[in-house]
Every structure is written in C-alpha cells, then in structure tokens.
Amino acid sequence: MERTTNFNAGPAALPLDVLQKAQKEFVNFNDTGMSVMELSHRSTEYDAVHQKAKSLLKELMDIPDDYDILFLQGGASLQFSMLPMNFLTPEQTAHFIVTGAWSEKALAEAKLFGNTSVTATSADSNHNHIPEADLSGIKDGAYLHITSNNTIFGTQWKEFPNSTIPLVADMSSDILSRKIDVKTFDVIYGGAQKNLGPSGVTVVIMKKSWLENENANVPKMLKYSTHTKADSLYNTPPTFAIYMLSLVLEWLAENGGVEAAERRNQEKADVLYGTIDASGGFYAGHAAKDSRSHMNVTFTLRDSSLTKKFVEEAKAAKMTGLGGHRSVGGCRASIYNAVSLADCEKLAQFMRKFQQENE
Structure with a gap:
C-alpha cells in the first residue's frame, strides 16, 4: 500500500516505524496475551510503559529533577483554564504575548479568574510575525504566557523572552522539534497530536515549587497536585496514547x-x-x-x-x-x-x- 504523505496540522503524521511496531504489538503486548489498551493502569506491565515515557521525555528534553512531568487529558485547551484556575488570584495579573488564535484563547480563559494584560500582540498584522515585547515594566505578576509556535499563522519564537516573572509556554506544536533550555520556563505544556503522538494525552512539565502557590479551592481533578502525587494515575489515564507517546520518544532517541x-x-x-x-x-x-x-x-x-x-x-x-x-x-x-x-x-x-x- 502506498502511504499518503500527511501534512495535516493535527492530528498529524506519526513515524511509520512507530505505527508498525504498535501494529505488531497490538493484540499481544509483551506476551501478556492482551492489547496494551486492555491492560489495567495499575498493572506492572502498564507501569513500565508509563515510566518509560517519563524517562525518555526527561532524557530527550534534559528536564531537571525539580520539575514534575504529568500526563493529563483535555488537550492544551484545558490548560488554558486550568493554569489560571490554580495560579491566578483575583488580585494578580497574568501577562500575555498574543501571537495567534491559541494565545487568544488562553487569554480569554485567564480573564475568568483574574486580571490580564496583553504585553504585546501581532493581531494588527494578522499575526504574521512574533512581536517585540517590552518587559521592563513587568516587575510582578502571576506569569507571562507565550505560545511558542503558531500552527494557523506559521510563526515561531526564535528566542524566548527574558522574563523576570514565571514564564509559561504552550508548546503543543513544536515541543521536541528543537533544543530548548527547560530551566527558562516554569511551565511547559502541549497536546501530543503534533510531535509527541496521537491525540488524547497532554504533557505538562511544571517546576515543583509552583505547587506551593496552588489554589486550594479547586476541584480535585483540576488540581495539579492531585496528579503529581498520583504520578498521573489518580484516575485512568489515556493508556494507549501514553504507550504511543513512549514509542515516538523511543523513535526520536534512536534517530x-x-x-x-x-x-x-x-x-x-x-x-x-x-x-x-x-x-x-x-x-x-x-x-x-x-x-x-x-x-x-x-x-x-x-x-x-x-x-x-x-x-x-x-x-x-x-x-x-x-x-x-x-x-x-x-x-x-x-x-x-x-x-x-x-x-x-x-x-x-x-x-x-x-x-x-x-x-
């Protein structure tokens, strides 16, 4: 069968080697007599998959020990509201550099929980560039939010802002496509369906110290500490998507x-x-x-x-x-x-x- 060349924005192309390995293991994963989709998320067989995905991501991105790695659901879109819900109090301000539709949506969600400020935007040119932002006046704030790559408009940050307040990045569409210094950011998040794997799992990389400021009055499922304490296993995670993520990370490491x-x-x-x-x-x-x-x-x-x-x-x-x-x-x-x-x-x-x- 001739494969179609896939230029979709997401869900996007997956490596053929990964698809073939998943196909080979689909019915009988590691001699369990079951598909990985059938494994209990509490089983030792699935735990090996889960830990492999975390370990490979940490190795490939050089993630320091003082960061947590979470596998969540809801896509990057849930993170738009989950972040301010947990870390933006009514008396604080979240700052945004708006470079496209996704940062606009993140801004709209943050407005529900506290004060927001647009530090810079490229809206007046239909988001055809990454705008320069004067951050000298920002001495305090909950966080500065950016979208590292803009799928709709085709723009990408080449150098990240030097922020004096916590820096948060939606990296859904360019995570693992280039070398970055994770220590520059307090939070990195991204849906998997572009560079990481299939849709269904969202990766969140968060500095552990951030949890000290978490809002206690948030439903349990929407608190980051719930998931850090349970190693992303508080409820049934998207096990097959995480398995596919582990295969994609393995493929990237091998290449x-x-x-x-x-x-x-x-x-x-x-x-x-x-x-x-x-x-x-x-x-x-x-x-x-x-x-x-x-x-x-x-x-x-x-x-x-x-x-x-x-x-x-x-x-x-x-x-x-x-x-x-x-x-x-x-x-x-x-x-x-x-x-x-x-x-x-x-x-x-x-x-x-x-x-x-x-x-």
Whole structure:
C-alpha cells in the first residue's frame, strides 16, 4: 500500500516505524496475551510503559529533577483554564504575548479568574510575525504566557523572552522539534497530536515549587497536585496514547534525539521556503522571514482561485492536509518531526510543477 504523505496540522503524521511496531504489538503486548489498551493502569506491565515515557521525555528534553512531568487529558485547551484556575488570584495579573488564535484563547480563559494584560500582540498584522515585547515594566505578576509556535499563522519564537516573572509556554506544536533550555520556563505544556503522538494525552512539565502557590479551592481533578502525587494515575489515564507517546520518544532517541531533529527540521523548512521565495511571487509566505515556523509553512497563491485546484491535485498525488486555515487562506504544510525531508522535497517538486502549469 502506498502511504499518503500527511501534512495535516493535527492530528498529524506519526513515524511509520512507530505505527508498525504498535501494529505488531497490538493484540499481544509483551506476551501478556492482551492489547496494551486492555491492560489495567495499575498493572506492572502498564507501569513500565508509563515510566518509560517519563524517562525518555526527561532524557530527550534534559528536564531537571525539580520539575514534575504529568500526563493529563483535555488537550492544551484545558490548560488554558486550568493554569489560571490554580495560579491566578483575583488580585494578580497574568501577562500575555498574543501571537495567534491559541494565545487568544488562553487569554480569554485567564480573564475568568483574574486580571490580564496583553504585553504585546501581532493581531494588527494578522499575526504574521512574533512581536517585540517590552518587559521592563513587568516587575510582578502571576506569569507571562507565550505560545511558542503558531500552527494557523506559521510563526515561531526564535528566542524566548527574558522574563523576570514565571514564564509559561504552550508548546503543543513544536515541543521536541528543537533544543530548548527547560530551566527558562516554569511551565511547559502541549497536546501530543503534533510531535509527541496521537491525540488524547497532554504533557505538562511544571517546576515543583509552583505547587506551593496552588489554589486550594479547586476541584480535585483540576488540581495539579492531585496528579503529581498520583504520578498521573489518580484516575485512568489515556493508556494507549501514553504507550504511543513512549514509542515516538523511543523513535526520536534512536534517530539522534532533539539535536538531530532540529537539523532535519531546518533542512525541511529550507526546502519549502526556498521554493516559495524562488517562485517570483506565484507563492507568497504569510509569515515574516524572521518569524517563519519550522513546523507550519503557510503560504498563499498569487491567484487565490487556484488554491482549491492546488489542494485537490496535491491530494490526487497522495499528499493531504494542505488546505490553509480560514484565518489566513491559501495553503499550509505542517512538517512535524515525523514528516521526512523526502516528503518535503516531494511537495516542493509538486509546487514547482504546479506553478509551471498554471502561470
């Protein structure tokens, strides 16, 4: 069977090696006579999966010992409300750098629990760049929230802000795509369905000292301490998604780790942006060059009437997920870790051919 090249923004491509290993173990995991989906989350067999996922994530991201690793549910969207619910009091202010739809949603949720401030925003240019933020006036505050990569608009932070207050990052769409210093952040969170695995599990990496300020008047299931004390096993976790996460992390480690992934992602992005820039305006990137994402390449066609034809012909050529979000229009190629350089070269070749046939 010929595989379709998957450029979907999420749920996104998974490594073929991972899918094949999961297929092989699907009915009989580690000679248990059961699928991993059937294992009790209290069993020793599942615990090995759980601890392997935590250990690999800690190793790959170089997570210090004073951070907790949580596997939660509800996606990054639940974190938008769970964070201020636990750590934003009515007399405090949460600061936001707004760079797209997801940071806008995080801001809206925080407003329900306390004061908020927009430190910088790129909204006036339809979020085509990462704005400069003057943080000199921020001496106190609950936290500063950023979205490290913006799937819809195709922008990405290249250097993170030097914040004097706790820094929180939604890294759903570029976690493990490049080397970062975890110690820069007090909280990192992300849904798995882009670089980490299938949808259904959310990774939260939180400095342990943060829990000292946790709001006691929060329902038990929505308190981070509930899950840290129970090692993310307070209730039944998404066991199969965590198993798949462990396989993806294992695949990443076997393929050179985060450093090698970062090099591959640079090469992949260069192929597509190079094609856009060399098109003489037939293709135009949405993001400013100094803010271009290495995960989501957004572009429009000179003649917008050709967009539907582009997407349909790409699909006929076994490439899917290239339609742009309505906020930007045009096209979007999501090139997460599991998307190969050969996949991007295939798309670039198609783009050049399509231009020749439609200029």
